Amino acid sequence: MSKFWVVMFNIIFDPVGNRPQLKRFNGDYYVEMKDEERTLTASPHCSLRKMNIRVKVDHPFIPWIVKVRRKEGIRCIDVFEAVYSCFKTTLTPDEELRYQDYLKTDWCVTAFKFRCAKSPGITYVNERQGKRRVDLLGERTFFGGLTYDGDDKWTLALESHRRFAPCYM
Secondary structure: OOOOEEEEOEOOOOOOOOOOEEEEOOOOOEEEOOHHHHOOEOOOOOOOOEEEEEEEOOOOOOOOEEEEEOOOOOEHHHHHHHHHHHHOOEOOHHHHHHOHHHHOOHHHHHHHHHHHHHOOOOHHHHHHOOOEHHHHHOOOOEEEEEEEEEOOEEEEEEEOHHHOOOOOO
């Protein structure tokens, strides 16, 4: 059995209110992330104070850079919170116009309805609040790991929920 853990975090949900799960590589069970694990430094090799994270997805229209800053050194929870905050943002009217064709696709509509139904609160109210950046990702909303690209640049891989379903949904 592997002693390594994989963080399972769905960026649809607030990482503070919906504590990320850790999953063993063998897939046997899930355990809640302990506070001491949530506050581990983002890198065991050095103290990071700045990260600029771009998202690796199949869609060329994801322009947002996730910016993580912390003078005392970036912790795992800081990365999760920054990713969630970036993608929970409601689309502006300009963005809705720019992405209008994508917003009408089955995968985007399904992602929007899923998020609204699973998010805290009443589904109808969530729907009335509008589409968010995360809805443009379709079903690829699970944290799949970070790759260091040099300087302060990182790439975030996002995975489909189908990789983890039905255990997490």
